[in-house]
Amino acid sequence: xxxxxxxxxxxxxxDAGWSSFVNxxxxxxxxxxxxxxxxxxxxxxxxxxxxxxxxxxPKPLSVRxxxxxxxxxxHDRDHNxxxxxxxxxxxxxxxxxxxxxxxxxxxxxxxxxxxxxxTGNRAA
Numbered sequence: 830x831x832x833x834x835x836x837x838x839x840x841x842x843x844d845a846g847w848s849s850f851v852n853x854x855x856x857x858x859x860x861x862x863x864x865x866x867x868x869x870x871x872x873x874x875x876x877x878x879x880x881x882x883x884x885x886x887p888k889p890l891s892v893r894x895x896x897x898x899x900x901x902x903x904h905d906r907d908h909n910x911x912x913x914x915x916x917x918x919x920x921x922x923x924x925x926x927x928x929x930x931x932x933x934x935x936x937x938x939x940x941x942x943x944x945x946x947x948t949g950n951r952a953a
Contacts, residue, residue, distance in 0.1 A: 866918040878902060879912035
C-alpha cells in the first residue's frame with residue numbers, strides 16, 4: 830500500500846482505504862445498534878459560523894482561527910467544523926445519562942482467533 834500510495838495511483842489507493850474504513854464503521858454501527866450519519870464531502874463545515882449560521886466564505890488552510898463577520902464570535906477552525914458536522918448530523922451534544930459504551934457483544938466463532946485449537950491438552 831505504501832509503495833502504491835507514492836505513485837500516480839495514489840488518489841485511487843487512498844480513496845480505496847477511506848472506503849474500507851467507512852465500510853468498517855457501517856457494519857460496526859449496525860452490529861452495536863448505532864446509526865452512522867455521513868455528512869457530504871462538499872459541506873462547508875469550516876466556513877459556516879456554528880453560532881449564527883452565516884457562511885463566511887472559503888479561507889486558506891493556514892487560517893486556523895477566524896472571527897465571524899456577522900456575530901463577531903471567534904472560532905477555532907477545527908472546533909467550528911466539528912460543531913457544524915454535529916449539527917448537520919442532528920446528534921445530541923452529550924450522552925446525558927445514556928450509556929457511552931455499548932454492551933459487550935460475544936465474538937462470532939470465526940472472529941475468536943482460535944485457529945482450530947482447543948483450550949485443552951496441547952502437545953508441547
